[in-house]
Amino acid sequence: xxxxxxxxxxxxxxxxxxxxxxxxxxxxxxxxxxxxxxxxxxxxxxxxxxxxxxxxxxxxxxxxxxxxxxxxxxxxxxxxxxxxxxxxxxxxxxxxxxxxxxxxxxxxxxxxxxxxxxxxxxxxxxxxxxxxxxxxxxxxxxxxxxxxxxxxxxxxxxxxxxxxxxxxxxxxxxxxxxxxxxxxxxxxxxxxxxxxxxxxxxxxxxxxxxxxxxxxxxxxxxxxxxxxxxxxxxxxxxxxxxxxxxxxxxxxxxxxxxxxxxxxxxxxxxxxxxxxxxxxxxxxxxxxxxxxxxxxxxxxxxxxxxxxxxxxxxxxxxxxxxxxxxxxxxxxxxxxxxxxxxxxxxxxxxxxxxxxxxxxxxxxxxxxxxxxxxxxxxxxxxxxxxxxxxxxxxxxxxxxxxxxxxxxxxxxxxxxxxxxxxxxxxxxxxxxxxxxxxxxxxxxxxxxxxxxxxxxxxxxxxxxxxxxxxxxxxxxxxxxxxxxxxxxxx
Amino acid sequence: xxxxxxxxxxxxxxxxxxxxxxxxxxxxxxxxxxxxxxxxxxxxxxxxxxxxxxxxxxxxxxxxxxxxxxxxxxxxxxxxxxxxxxxxxxxxxxxxxxxxxxxxxxxxxxxxxxxxxxxxxxxxxxxxxxxxxxxxxxxxxxxxxxxxxxxxxxxxxxxxxxxxxxxxxxxxxxxxxxxxxxxxxxxxxxxxxxxxxxxxxxxxxxxxxxxxxxxxxxxxxxxxxxxxxxxxxxxxxxxxx
Numbered sequence: 001x002x003x004x005x006x007x008x009x010x011x012x013x014x015x016x017x018x019x020x021x022x023x024x025x026x027x028x029x030x031x032x033x034x035x036x037x038x039x040x041x042x043x044x045x046x047x048x049x050x051x052x053x054x055x056x057x058x059x060x061x062x063x064x065x066x067x068x069x070x071x072x073x074x075x076x077x078x079x080x081x082x083x084x085x086x087x088x089x090x091x092x093x094x095x096x097x098x099x100x101x102x103x104x105x106x107x108x109x110x111x112x113x114x115x116x117x118x119x120x121x122x123x124x125x126x127x128x129x130x131x132x133x134x135x136x137x138x139x140x141x142x143x144x145x146x147x148x149x150x151x152x153x154x155x156x157x158x159x160x161x162x163x164x165x166x167x168x169x170x171x172x173x174x175x176x177x178x179x180x181x182x183x184x185x186x187x188x189x190x191x192x193x194x195x196x197x198x199x200x201x202x203x204x205x206x207x208x209x210x211x212x213x214x215x216x217x218x219x220x221x222x223x224x225x226x227x228x229x230x231x232x233x234x235x236x237x238x239x240x241x242x243x244x245x246x247x248x249x250x251x252x253x254x255x256x257x258x259x260x261x262x263x264x265x266x267x268x269x270x271x272x273x274x275x276x277x278x279x280x281x282x283x284x285x286x287x288x289x290x291x292x293x294x295x296x297x298x299x300x301x302x303x304x305x306x307x308x309x310x311x312x313x314x315x316x317x318x319x320x321x322x323x324x325x326x327x328x329x330x331x332x333x334x335x336x337x338x339x340x341x342x343x344x345x346x347x348x349x350x351x352x353x354x355x356x357x358x359x360x361x362x363x364x365x366x367x368x369x370x371x372x373x374x375x376x377x378x379x380x381x382x383x384x385x386x387x388x389x390x391x392x393x394x395x396x397x398x399x400x401x402x403x404x405x406x407x408x409x410x411x412x413x414x415x416x417x418x419x420x421x422x423x424x425x426x427x428x429x430x431x432x433x434x435x436x437x438x439x440x441x442x443x444x445x446x447x448x449x450x451x452x453x454x455x456x457x458x459x460x461x462x463x464x465x466x467x468x469x470x471x472x473x474x475x476x477x478x479x480x481x482x483x484x485x486x487x488x489x490x
Numbered sequence: 491x492x493x494x495x496x497x498x499x500x501x502x503x504x505x506x507x508x509x510x511x512x513x514x515x516x517x518x519x520x521x522x523x524x525x526x527x528x529x530x531x532x533x534x535x536x537x538x539x540x541x542x543x544x545x546x547x548x549x550x551x552x553x554x555x556x557x558x559x560x561x562x563x564x565x566x567x568x569x570x571x572x573x574x575x576x577x578x579x580x581x582x583x584x585x586x587x588x589x590x591x592x593x594x595x596x597x598x599x600x601x602x603x604x605x606x607x608x609x610x611x612x613x614x615x616x617x618x619x620x621x622x623x624x625x626x627x628x629x630x631x632x633x634x635x636x637x638x639x640x641x642x643x644x645x646x647x648x649x650x651x652x653x654x655x656x657x658x659x660x661x662x663x664x665x666x667x668x669x670x671x672x673x674x675x676x677x678x679x680x681x682x683x684x685x686x687x688x689x690x691x692x693x694x695x696x697x698x699x700x701x702x703x704x705x706x707x708x709x710x711x712x713x714x715x716x717x718x719x720x721x722x723x724x725x726x727x728x729x730x731x
Contacts, residue, residue, distance in 0.1 A: 002609075009597035386593040389554050390654075391582015391610050393575050483554040487589070 003396075007403035010376070017372060022412045024368040025463060028361040029416020030423060032459050035357050037424050037449035039350040044140040044448065045436060046343050047308065050336045052135045052146050055099065055302035056311050058339060059083060059322065062330035064300070065338070077102075078329055080301055083322065087303065090321050096314045098137065099304040101130035109270045110161070115170040121161075123269065128152040134304045143431075144443045150287045159267070159283035166288035174264035175288045311335050346437065362466045365412070369405055369470035377401065377478045384478050385486025394479040401478050405471020406464060413463035417456055424449040500563070501662050501694045502528035502551045507560035509546055520546045522717040523560070528710070529724075530661070531692040533685055535704050538714035544698040545666055547714065551696065552664040553581050565661045582610055586655030588665035588697070592647040594639040600650045601626065601635040607657045625653040628690070629683060645676035652683060656691060663687075665697035669704070681707055 011018045064075040077083070080102050087093050087100050104125040111118030128151035135146035151158055161169070163177055172180030269281045305314055318333045325331055337344050377384070384397055424447040431444035449455065509521040520543045528534055528551065536544045549555035550562055553569050562569050565584050572580055586607075587593075594603045604625055608618045626632050629649035631642075639647055648668060655663045665684070669677030685707050688695050697704070705711055713720040 006595075006597070013597055382591075382593060383595060385554075386587070386589070386595075388578065389552065389581065389587050390607055391578050391580075393578045395575075396610075484549050487554070487593075 003399050003403050004407065007400055007407055010380075010400075011404055011407060014376070014379075017375070018408065021368055021372040021408055022415060025365050025409065025412025025467065026415035026419050028365050029413050029459055029463050030420040032354075032358055032361055032462075033417065033420030033449050033455065034423060034427075034447055036354055036455040036459065037420070037447040037452060039354050040452050040455060041446045041448040042350060042436060043347055044142060045144065045439075045443065046346060047336070048138065048140060048142055048144075049146075049439075050340045050343055051139075051304060051308070052137055054103075054336060054339060055101075055134065055304040056308060056336055057303040057305070057314060057318065058300040058334050058336075059087075059303070059318065060300040060332050060334060062332040065332070065334060077300055077331075079325065083325055083331075084301055086321050086324070087301070087318070090317065092317045093314060093321060096305050096310045096317070097303050098306050099130050099134050099302070101127050101134070101302055103300060103302050110165060110169060111268045111270070112169040112171060112266070113268055114264065114266065117168065117170050119165060119168045121165055121269070128154075134302070137304055139307055143446060144441075150289075154286055155284060157281070157283050158286045159269075160287045160289055161267070161285050163288045166285065169267060171265065171267075171285060171288070175285060177288055358462065362462065365409075365463060365466050366470045369408060369467045370474060372408070373401060373405055373471045373474035374477075376404070377474045380478075381481065381486045381489035384481055385483050385489070388481075388483045389487065397479040397481075398472075398475045401475030402468060402471050405475070406468040408471075409464035409467025412467065413460040416463065417460060420449050420459075423447075499530060500527040501530040501565060502526070502696070503561075503563040504547075504550070505561040505563070507550060507557045507562060509543075509550060509555070509557050511546075520717050521550065521557070524717075524719055526712065526719060526722070528662070528694060528696055530694050531688060532694050532709040533688045533707060534694065534696045534710040534712065535708040536696065536698040536712050536714060537700070537705065538698075542714045543717040544714055548664050548666055548696070548698055551662070552585055552587060553577055582607060583658060584661050586658070586660040586663040586693075588648070588651050588655050588663060588668045590667045590670050592639070592644070592651045592671075594647055594650055594654070596639050599636050599638055600631055600642065600646075603639070603650055604653045604657050607654060611658055621657065622653075625656060628687075629653045643676075644672050645680060648672060648676075648680050649683065652680070652687065656687060656693065659691065660693060662694045662696060665695065667698055667700070669699065669701055674703075677701065678703060 059077065061075050061077050064077075067075055084100055084102065087097065106123050106125070108121060108123065109118050110121045110123075128149045132148040132152050135148055138145070150160055161171075166172065166175050166177050167180055171177070265285045267283055267285055269283060303314065303318075305311065315333050315335065322331045322333070387397065387400075388394075427445065427447045431446075433442040434445045435442055504524050504526040507521055507524045507526075508519065510517050510519045512518070524547065526547075536547060538544050546555065550557055551564065553562070553564060556562075556570065564580075567580060567584075569577060569580065595606065598606060601622055604622045605618050608621060613621070623632075623635075626635055629652055631646060631649055631653070634642060634646060634650075637646075639650070642650065651668075652663075655665075663684075668684070669680055672680060681701075681704060684695055684697075687693065688709075699705075709725050711723040713722070
């Protein structure tokens with residue numbers, strides 16, 4: 001009969017009280033786990049969304065993050081083909097990197113000349129095949145998948161626009177956009193001058209939807225012409241001069257010469273920079289999609305890793321690999337957290353709420369266990385006196401009651417974990433749809449408790465510690481009882 | 491005060507012991523300068539009316555209370571010099587207790603209750619088992635080893651308490667009115683058992699009682715009144731206060 005066995009029997013002595021305490025702890029632990037599981041899932045959802053969209057790491061010209069959006073040409077990434085080759089050829093990186101692909105992001109004005117309307121946009125160019133591979137990434141086994149880009153296999157001048165952009169550009173009918181009141185279309189088309197229309201529509205849509213023209217045409221043109229243009233730009237002193245860069249001028253000329261006739265799905269894109277709007281493209285819109293918010297515009301190489309935990313390893317290796325390119329342009333490697341402050345802020349908010357919930361529930365557990373142990377000490381005062389008379393030291397009494405608290409904590413935490421896992425399974429089974437912040441599609445409400453070792457272990461240890469600490473004060477009081485008074489207790 | 495001629499070897503010796511308690515703001519003297527010797531291997535009874543200080547005196551001799559003045563020497567150890575842990579160890583090793591309400595641990599079986607003091611002493615399992623079994627047989631409860639206290643009668647519980655008190659072979663067993671909660675037949679049987687234990691194990695039994703049967707069975711009878719020993723009657727001689 002050791003202290004733990006005796007403690008266990010003492011707990012079983014008043015089963016109803018022990019059960020009530022146990023249930024309070026179990027419900028508390030389960031609540032912590034459910035919120036933690038929800039928070040973990042939000043983390044994975046957000047992280048996956050960002051990594052599918054922009055990769056784990058991006059190689060940019062140094063300071064592009066700070067100044068690039070104001071002057072993308074000056075801060076653009078030159079020589080990206082060689083950089084990409086160096087990354088792909090590196091033994092270490094090739095084992096870590098799933099996809100390495102260039103991306104071009106720009107701001108400008110898109111116009112539907114046939115309808116006489118235009119609006120400002122933020123656009124992204126990419127290699128559709130690479131982006132679709134990136135969209136398949138699912139390290140955390142999420143139930144939500146990203147739809148592949150419609151641009152893969154489409155014509156060279158194809159583009160996808162946001163529904164907001166399509167609506168403002170009066171392409172509802174051509175692209176079968178819902179929620180396009182005919183009266184508005186008529187009024188906009190007939191009454192408003194195109195310049196005003198663009199400004200108004202922009203004011204409404206920009207903040208909400210960040211209208212975005214994703215063009216394979218851009219991607220391909222970018223991909224094809226960047227090699228040439230970068231080389232030229234380098235040759236011209238890094239493209240920082242006041243003259244229009246040769247690649248842009250060439251593209252502008254090509255587009256001007258090959259511009260097809262205007263049609264219901266045709267838009268013209270005027271790409272703007274700090275030095276004006278030199279780049280014109282005529283694009284065939286093949287689809288309109290809802291778009292999320294993008295926090296950062298950049299010109300960079302995106303690297304998607306097999307696993308998120310490899311970020312630091314890949315970053316360290318990239319620094320070595322990219323050292324050879326620093327002579328021509330200073331480079332920086334940024335991870336998705338640096339590129340997406342919204343993700344960091346959101347998770348910090350969830351962490352804070354989780355901490356608050358834990359403290360609240362911990363407090364409830366503390367007082368519940370403490371109350372139970374206090375009652376137990378009062379009820380067993382004579383027994384404490386007897387044990388002390390028989391030679392049990394104060395430390396022995398302290399250990400006995402603390403052990404009872406710890407056992408209660410263990411049982412409560414384990415029961416809570418089981419309850420949390422069960423409830424999480426039920427919630428996941430129900431798959432209630434909800435719209436997370438920043439999302440454009442409903443996703444199944446998911447609580448991720450199973451497999452979250454750190455969350456489970458942290459909650460278990462936390463609850464056991466709280467229960468043990470709760471028992472300490474009553475145990476200390478019991479140990480300090482005067483033997484004569486204890487034996488005399490009625 | 492009493493003076494003993496040719497004092498015998500003592501298991502307990504009290505020297506000018508005083509003890510008072512606070513009742514609100516009033517200090518009430520309970521034990522008033524008592525000198526006493528308890529002989530080894532004797533069946534000693536403390537007699538006196540309610541409030542005479544019997545339980546307080548037993549507590550002082552049982553080392554669960556400390557005197558305000560004077561010295562308590564138990565088994566040649568001046569217990570006032572011991573700190574709390576040392577005193578706990580000393581009690582466990584030297585003194586056994588039998589309580590009026592038995593005070594068995596309700597979650598432990600008869601066997602485990604008797605075994606518990608041996609566990610505190612760190613005795614190995616083999617020695618514990620043999621000792622507990624012997625004691626269970628000695629108190630006539632060999633077949634009740636697995637019974638919880640709630641499954642035993644009052645007399646049986648007190649037998650378990652006696653066995654528990656004897657588990658560590660103490661030099662002194664202190665019993666505060668051990669037959670008070672028992673019917674007369676059971677009380678007599680318990681008394682006989684304790685008497686036989688004194689003879690069998692050569693342990694000093696010291697207990698308080700109002701029971702005339704106890705007085706008859708005692709070797710030494712100590713009369714206490716108002717915190718003062720009025721007389722000590724030892725078999726064949728009477729000491730006066």
